[in-house]
Amino acid sequence: MRTSRGGVVLKRFQLAVVAKEKEYTRRLADYIRGSAFGERWQVAAFTHPGACKQYAKQGYAIDLIAAESELLRELRPELSAVPSVALVSKPGEGGGDAELMQFQALPVLLKGLAEQFGRLSGRMGDSPPRSEGAGTRIVTIHSATGGVGKTTLALHLSNAAAARGQKTFYLNMERWDTSGLWLHALEPAGELGDGLSELLYELKTGEPDSTKWIAGRRRYHPLLKCDYIAGFRNAEDRLSLEADDAIAIVEAIAGGGQYDLVIVDLDENMTELHAALLAYADRNLWVVNDEPSCAAKQSSLLRFGQQKWGERFSAIMARSLIVRNRSEGNREKAQTAFGVAHAPVPLPDAPEWRRGEHHPLLSSSSYRAAVDQLYTYALGEREAAHAVG
Incomplete structure (x- = not known):
């Protein structure tokens, strides 16, 4: 047939x-x-x-x-x-x-x-297509440690994709979502509207056209040049989120064929929800720095994943890259410790971001240039349509 x-x-x-x-x-x-x-x-x-x-x-x-x-x-x-x-x-x-x-x-x-x-x-x-949006690629940003720059990388990666003419959706799935510090800075207070809590409700109650629902509520960030929707309205919605629900949200966004790329910003935990999203993605970027505690936590996370999910987690690792942020250490040592492919593009320290002040988006030209190179390496895309800087 x-x-x-x-x-x-x-x-x-x-x-x-x-x-x-x-x-x-x-x-x-x-x-x-x-x-x-x-x-x-x-x-x-x-x-x-x-x-x-x-x-x-x-x-x-x-x-x-x-x-x-x-x-x-x-x-x-x-x-x-x-x-x-x-x-x-x-x-x-x-x-x-x-x-x-x-x-x-x-x-x-x-x-x-x-x-x-x-x-x-x-x-x-x-092999059958993943969804109606068969050309839509899913990329996750993850780490075993908080505070290593996952959200900063995810937002800059969204911008790097947009520079290549890629229609991109940024999706924050963290328990404690801080992306609003950057995403909502240009929006009037109190005008965020429906977001992930409402989308989850629609999916659970059988919303017949999630693509239309998302199209009516998505926001466009004029600086990043990507789409997004507001996060969960309350912490309980995210804390009670199950793996099937998380996949359904990503499918609802990717499934309409409106996007070339969905970038999923994850927190530092490793639950069935995380494993499901990592397994579902086409590419996983694991962010680390040179702190000994960060290296130890990442190694522990990988050992835990292999012990708990076996071959399934090995497949996840095969589609993953270690990305070193604020790195000045020995890359070869890190490769041996993690046993995961290493992106040959370290992300530089941006001293202007470490003064305890909220930094504006895309304010470091050296960081933007490094993320642009990382995007080319990790996703095999052509160079950006305009200069980065």
């Missing part, structure tokens, strides 16, 4: 999901049918391996099996030739099979299934 997307005829593949809980298979199947993943995949859900075997015996093709590890072993004798992924509750349960965490944000799970299908079948070009 084929479907047309953007004038291109695409083959649809068959996914068989095998899990004991009927509610899990129902929820996953319903989500797939209503998502962009469903444009490329049909799904058949089973709660017993015998039913899946019978389905195959009746002549129905199966391109990929996603099954709980115990059930996958029962499927093996008859369906060993079909690419398969074990759905596990903790790393290592797959017994050597390709595996994905069963209970995680559904968009992240589907992205993982598409990647595994490409790897197992050798059909990388057949």
Whole structure:
């Protein structure tokens, strides 16, 4: 069966999901049918391996099996030739099979299934688009330590993208959002309007057109030349945010195809929410400095991530870069300690920003130039359309 997307005829593949809980298979199947993943995949859900075997015996093709590890072993004798992924509750349960965490944000799970299908079948070009905005790239800015300059980098990176004609959206997902010090400086007090709290409410209550909702409430920053919306109206909305909700917010922004780039500014924690967003992103930039405590915390975060999420976190690390801010130390030592690719563009210290005063946006020409080079290296973009300075 084929479907047309953007004038291109695409083959649809068959996914068989095998899990004991009927509610899990129902929820996953319903989500797939209503998502962009469903444009490329049909799904058949089973709660017993015998039913899946019978389905195959009746002549129905199966391109990929996603099954709980115990059930996958029962499927093996008859369906060993079909690419398969074990759905596990903790790393290592797959017994050597390709595996994905069963209970995680559904968009992240589907992205993982598409990647595994490409790897197992050798059909990388057949991986389905992430969303309607298939050309939209997601970049996260993260660190194990607070106060290392994540938000400053994220805002400058947004500007660097705009200088290349990229339609960019800046999204702050920190628990304690301070980006308003810069973003709202040009706005009249009390006129922020609807923001992430209201968007989350709309998504949870089934807003039929989130793209239209965002278009009516987004703001354009004339200096950064990027869009954004106001943050969470109260801290409780952010503190209670779950991984699925965070992914839904990013999808709502990226899914309309209005943006080339979404830059997600994260806080320094490492929860399932953070792991989901890092796994969902195309590129992760981890900001560090030369303080010994910063290096120790970053190393601890990476060890924790590998222990908790295993292969899933290894995939995150493969799409990540260490970015050194205010750095004068030994880069080679840092590379060995972190085990993550290192961006060869350090961000310079801006003495004018360290006087205890609130600094204006884009006020350091040396920092802007370094971020411009970092953007070119990290995202492979052409040079900016105008000089930085």
